[in-house]
Amino acid sequence: MGFNPASRVQDYLVFGEFGDVNPSITDSSTYTFLSPERMAELFEHEIEGCFLYSRHFNPTNKYLASALARMEDGEAAQVMASGMGAISTTLMTLCSAGDEIVCGRTIYGGTYALLKNLLPRFGVNARFVDLCDHDALRAAMTPRTRVLYCESLSNPLLEVSDLPALAAIAHENGARLVVDNTFTPMIVSPLRHGADVVVHSLTKFVNGTSDCVAGCVVSSREFIARLNDINAGPSMLLGPVLDSTRAASILKNLHSLHIRLRQHGANALYLASRLEGLGYTVHYPGLASHPQHGLLGRLMNPGYGWGGMLTLDAGDLATANRLMTLMQREQVGYLAVSLGYFKTLFTTPGHSTSSEIPLEEREAAGLHEGLIRFSIGLDEDIAETMARIDRCLVEAGARPVGRART
Numbered sequence: 096m097g098f099n100p101a102s103r104v105q106d107y108l109v110f111g112e113f114g115d116v117n118p119s120i121t122d123s124s125t126y127t128f129l130s131p132e133r134m135a136e137l138f139e140h141e142i143e144g145c146f147l148y149s150r151h152f153n154p155t156n157k158y159l160a161s162a163l164a165r166m167e168d169g170e171a172a173q174v175m176a177s178g179m180g181a182i183s184t185t186l187m188t189l190c191s192a193g194d195e196i197v198c199g200r201t202i203y204g205g206t207y208a209l210l211k212n213l214l215p216r217f218g219v220n221a222r223f224v225d226l227c228d229h230d231a232l233r234a235a236m237t238p239r240t241r242v243l244y245c246e247s248l249s250n251p252l253l254e255v256s257d258l259p260a261l262a263a264i265a266h267e268n269g270a271r272l273v274v275d276n277t278f279t280p281m282i283v284s285p286l287r288h289g290a291d292v293v294v295h296s297l298t299k300f301v302n303g304t305s306d307c308v309a310g311c312v313v314s315s316r317e318f319i320a321r322l323n324d325i326n327a328g329p330s331m332l333l334g335p336v337l338d339s340t341r342a343a344s345i346l347k348n349l350h351s352l353h354i355r356l357r358q359h360g361a362n363a364l365y366l367a368s369r370l371e372g373l374g375y376t377v378h379y380p381g382l383a384s385h386p387q388h389g390l391l392g393r394l395m396n397p398g399y400g401w402g403g404m405l406t407l408d409a410g411d412l413a414t415a416n417r418l419m420t421l422m423q424r425e426q427v428g429y430l431a432v433s434l435g436y437f438k439t440l441f442t443t444p445g446h447s448t449s450s451e452i453p454l455e456e457r458e459a460a461g462l463h464e465g466l467i468r469f470s471i472g473l474d475e476d477i478a479e480t481m482a483r484i485d486r487c488l489v490e491a492g493a494r495p496v497g498r499a500r501t
């Protein structure tokens with residue numbers, strides 16, 4: 096039996112103050128010390144079980160961080176107020192002015208904007224490359240490259256990153272591999288494939304109820320200590336701290352993630368197969384037609400499915416908009432950004448979550464105007480959902496590209 100992230104989470108036991116089945120929630124920003132000497136000592140170095148101030152760490156956040164570290168098979172973790180908080184503080188821990196980041200060309204639009212527009216103001220510049228083209232990737236790495244950044248399954252095109260190959264290229268060039276694993280928690284374990292740091296937007300599948308924004312960083316003990324360092328750590332000094340009541344609720348939801356993933360994955364595979372059968376252009380890594388189907392099959396932990404994300408090319412923006420309006424009316428799901436919710440969510444990334452990427456770069460990468468990204472929900476009767484989608488496709492006039500509909 097290989098690595099089993101769900102069992103690692105399940106076996107993490109923390110009781111509350113009175114033997115409660117859930118850990119107690121820390122409702123304090125600050126902590127008392129028995130002596131001034133002890134306080135001074137804690138400001139100099141971490142002491143297991145002692146806390147100084149909740150922006151640095153608090154017990155409830157530590158419980159969630161420890162569970163996520165176990166899930167990712169990392170030594171340590173820190174939780175943050177958002178996925179972007181996790182990404183930005185990670186990159187600021189690794190890079191200084193004059194350094195470079197090499198990054199996949201199709202990534203979440205917020206990350207793209209951070210690398211393209213904000214970090215250059217602090218002297219950190221990024222090059223965007225097709226991560227499937229390893230020669231182009233090698234050519235983009237320079238002695239100044241500190242980070243190779245990718246998403247395990249890219250947003251929104253669902254390209255699978257060849258993590259062992261990317262780790263080798265990063266390390267050959269003295270860089271660290273940072274992987275955003277938001278789309279594939281439990282399904283892929285990047286640290287086990289050579290990554291140095293894993294980040295998540297916990298806002299998505301990990302939490303699963305679309306009721307809060309949160310993130311995390313998982314890595315070595317040494318890296319998390321640098322991230323939180325009182326004198327120079329970006330997490331400590333920029334302060335994107337997660338509220339402890341949220342950390343407690345996310346920890347509870349984490350315990351059902353494996354079951355939700357199986358249902359998201361089974362529903363997405365069903366819809367992707369049926370839509371492809373009707374002749375539509377569908378990207379879903381669980382389909383044999385997906386270019387990296389075999390690669391993900393080799394990388395994934397068995398038993399959690401192929402993920403809940405799929406894309407459908409409706410042909411053009413007007414048709415995509417008609418289709419999404421109809422699908423919302425027919426209660427297929429909601430026209431909304433984000434993902435990992437128990438309801439199906441759909442959006443055109445070109446006009447929402449990837450709008451930060453210029454049109455010509457989106458087109459060059461295959462992110463067409465008519466592309467709809469779906470986060471497939473936990474629907475009990477997915478055949479009924481498919482029947483509704485089918486009626487909407489006909490009414491919207493969405494024509495299959497492969498062949499005529501029968």
Ligand code: PLP
Nearest residue numbers: 177178179203250277296298309
């Ligand atoms: N990474 C990916 C792949 C995302 O899709 C998102 C948000 O959509 C983020 C990171 C940012 O996360 P957050 O919205 O929690 O800051």
